[in-house]
Amino acid sequence: MLSEVCSSNSKTVRTNSITHDEIHTHVSSFIPTECGAGFTQKLEVMFKDMELSSDVMRAYSSKSSSKSKDSGGFDLSVSILSQGNWPSYPAFPVSLPGHLTAALEKFKAFYISKHSGRTLTWAHGLDTCSLRAQFPKGGRKELLVSLGQAVVLMLFNDEGEGGKLSVEDIAQVTKLGEHSSLLFRAMKSG
DSSP states (O other): HHHHHHHHHHHHHHHOOSSSSHHHHHHHHHHHHOOOHHHHHHHHHHHHHHHHHHHHHHHHHHHHTTTSSTTSSSOOOOOOOOTTSSSOOOOOOOOHHHHHHHHHHHHHHHHHHOOOOOOHHHHHGEEEEEEEEETTTTTEEEEEEHHHHHHHHGGGGOOOTOOOOHHHHHHHSSSGGGHHHHHHHHHHHO
């Protein structure tokens, strides 16, 4: 039933002529009878998490520019998801470049200052990055990639044109080599 509703409303959602609250209201009206109270309660928490994440990011952006020089000149967007109501994801151990680590630590300090007693656990396996790249023959492109792929691609920034890195070098620097399946996924094109 949910897929039927989503299909019938897909054009409306794609054109942004329906708001998040309207979707929430519409879905909330039939989910309890179709899926039960337990599922409905988890879904309500998920909607609340999305709303709170949006509020946290607005507060963070207004307090400090998320595109400042100390963040490496990139936009940071974080979703705060409460454990237990969202699917669990396996750990994705990766060694991040310094400017990414600094930006995450800055956000974490901001979040902890506002929500004492809470902890943040990064789910890097879910992270996506939009990178702008200049290719010698293809010109400027924007790439939407996983965090693992972004970390591997950013290694080539220091190599210069025509630079080469071995798989062993990439594995050592990113720490993805300790989990060969993660390195394979990061180096595989989508």
